[in-house]
Amino acid sequence: MEQVVSSPVAIPSGRWSRITSRVRLEAPTLVEWGLAALSAGFLILSFPNFESYLLAWIGLAPLLVALARRPSPLRALILGWATGTVFFYATCYWLTYSMIHYGGLPTAVAYLLLIPGALVVGVFPGLFAVLVALVIRRWGPMALLAAPVFWAAFEWARLEVTGQLWNALGYSQAYNPHLIQAATWGGVYAVSFLIVGFNSGIALLIVEHTQRAMIAGLLTLLCVVIIVVGSVQEYFFAFSDQPPVWVVALQPNVPMNLEKTAVEMNQLLERHLTLSKEGLSHVPDSDQRLVIWPESPMNFTYSYNQKFQELVANFTRENHTSLLFNSLEPAPDGGSYNSALLINQEGRLISQYDKIRLMPFGEYVPLPQWLPGASLITGIVGEFTPGSKYTLMPIGDRRAGVFICIESAYPWIARTMTKEGAEVLINISNDGYLGPTAVMRQHLANVIFRAVENSTPILRVTNTGLSASITYDGLIWETPAEGFQTDVRVWSLGSNTTTRRTFYTKYGDVFVEACALFTFATLLAIRLTRRRSFKT
Numbered sequence: 046m047e048q049v050v051s052s053p054v055a056i057p058s059g060r061w062s063r064i065t066s067r068v069r070l071e072a073p074t075l076v077e078w079g080l081a082a083l084s085a086g087f088l089i090l091s092f093p094n095f096e097s098y099l100l101a102w103i104g105l106a107p108l109l110v111a112l113a114r115r116p117s118p119l120r121a122l123i124l125g126w127a128t129g130t131v132f133f134y135a136t137c138y139w140l141t142y143s144m145i146h147y148g149g150l151p152t153a154v155a156y157l158l159l160i161p162g163a164l165v166v167g168v169f170p171g172l173f174a175v176l177v178a179l180v181i182r183r184w185g186p187m188a189l190l191a192a193p194v195f196w197a198a199f200e201w202a203r204l205e206v207t208g209q210l211w212n213a214l215g216y217s218q219a220y221n222p223h224l225i226q227a228a229t230w231g232g233v234y235a236v237s238f239l240i241v242g243f244n245s246g247i248a249l250l251i252v253e254h255t256q257r258a259m260i261a262g263l264l265t266l267l268c269v270v271i272i273v274v275g276s277v278q279e280y281f282f283a284f285s286d287q288p289p290v291w292v293v294a295l296q297p298n299v300p301m302n303l304e305k306t307a308v309e310m311n312q313l314l315e316r317h318l319t320l321s322k323e324g325l326s327h328v329p330d331s332d333q334r335l336v337i338w339p340e341s342p343m344n345f346t347y348s349y350n351q352k353f354q355e356l357v358a359n360f361t362r363e364n365h366t367s368l369l370f371n372s373l374e375p376a377p378d379g380g381s382y383n384s385a386l387l388i389n390q391e392g393r394l395i396s397q398y399d400k401i402r403l404m405p406f407g408e409y410v411p412l413p414q415w416l417p418g419a420s421l422i423t424g425i426v427g428e429f430t431p432g433s434k435y436t437l438m439p440i441g442d443r444r445a446g447v448f449i450c451i452e453s454a455y456p457w458i459a460r461t462m463t464k465e466g467a468e469v470l471i472n473i474s475n476d477g478y479l480g481p482t483a484v485m486r487q488h489l490a491n492v493i494f495r496a497v498e499n500s501t502p503i504l505r506v507t508n509t510g511l512s513a514s515i516t517y518d519g520l521i522w523e524t525p526a527e528g529f530q531t532d533v534r535v536w537s538l539g540s541n542t543t544t545r546r547t548f549y550t551k552y553g554d555v556f557v558e559a560c561a562l563f564t565f566a567t568l569l570a571i572r573l574t575r576r577r578s579f580k581t
Contacts, residue, residue, distance in 0.1 A: 093486035125174025130167030219490035293324030333441030358392030399432025
């Protein structure tokens with residue numbers, strides 16, 4: 046029989062040339078790659094641990110210039126995605142710390158495993174860039190001024206889709222209270238909006254030199270400045286005759302090793318008690334004293350341990366103080382809560398908050414049980430039960446909202462507690478597993494915004510740092526406790542409280558939801574105009 050030999054399908058030379066020319070046309074040039082790299086670099090430097098925060102106000106301008114000069118959606122996707130991926134990879138490098146130090150992975154492998162996550166989150170700046178390119182191509186360079194609306198909308202979409210908003214652009218300004226007061230009406234999204242608005246004004250001045258464009262660009266810059274200044278508001282306070290609440294905050298620096306002997310556990314518990322008594326010795330005897338122990342790997346189990354119950358009851362009675370601490374508590378169907386418990390001065394448990402937003406792959410596995418390997422991961426990580434009630438706790442004559450660790454990154458938790466009557470917020474946290482890295486100041490930046498958004502002071506008490514007292518307007522009252530150092534802080538909650546709730550507390554994400562609606566309407570308008578052009 047005659048043997049038939051198959052050969053590759055030949056692509057006609059004309060078609061191949063069209064493909065190659067298309068690739069050359071759409072591929073970013075070296076200059077465009079350089080502009081994208083410049084934007085990524087500026088944004089990285091604006092966040093902790095570099096904190097050159099002013100660079101954020103010009104950081105996106107190079108990318109916007111590249112998009113405006115050759116507004117191709119595919120090219121924009123490549124440049125925006127690359128910028129976002131590099132930014133998130135570089136600012137969230139600390140995710141590798143636990144993989145290396147506690148998971149035993151080689152350093153190279155840990156950093157390789159970080160790439161997929163950065164690529165996923167980087168999609169959102171990529172989609173932002175696509176939309177900017179589309180509106181510029183449709184309506185010209187003046188459409189650059191719509192960029193802040195799109196950016197805010199895609200930050201909101203990132204939280205809704207991925208469940209995280211870490212290092213939203215506005216957080217870069219957290220340590221500069223005068224620049225973040227817009228959060229009182231629009232949350233962190235409003236600050237991001239203003240930053241991108243300033244960038245878009247600069248980009249318009251660079252790419253378009255008509256009189257109309259120059260005026261529009263300068264007016265945009267001026268409007269951003271006016272809004273930033275105008276967002277700083279004067280607050281009026283109501284005073285009462287009630288004495289202040291004295292707070293002793295412990296940063297015990299409990300080691301991160303998971304396995305601890307009984308001797309080590311006793312020594313660490315003694316450290317908590319000794320530090321607490323030391324702090325209490327510096328405050329007057331009062332009916333309004335509170336000791337706060339942070340979230341930590343001590344794994345207190347109040348409900349399961351009668352000896353521990355007696356110990357904390359005796360401590361609170363003998364020292365005339367209330368005690369707030371983290372504990373593993375029973376949940377329905379044999380589950381467990383990550384909880385905050387409040388013991389009063391009589392030694393009784395009077396309030397319990399169960400963590401609502403759990404840490405993926407830390408406190409639960411976000412995978413269906415039928416997926417191969419899901420049960421194995423659950424056995425390693427553990428599976429907590431999320432709480433459902435925004436419990437307010439009585440702290441002296443005030444009501445406090447307590448949220449745990451990563452819950453500080455979800456604006457609606459602090460907002461809901463404040464809206465329901467919390468006069469002070471308390472964040473107990475443990476970042477120790479992520480080491481002495483930029484995550485410490487990045488996490489604190491989240492907490493600062495929660496204070497400003499709701500015009501409510503926050504006491505942040507952590508195991509390894511950074512513990513801090515934050516005022517209603519985002520000012521850190523004193524230098525935060527240093528990372529991975531044992532420390533005790535004494536704070537006083539005065540009798541004055543603000544007499545108004547912020548727009549953000551009352552109405553939540555209405556601003557960014559309006560941005561999302563405008564973004565959707567823009568996409569719809571582009572779609573409809575395309576159809577009409579095809580018909581004609």
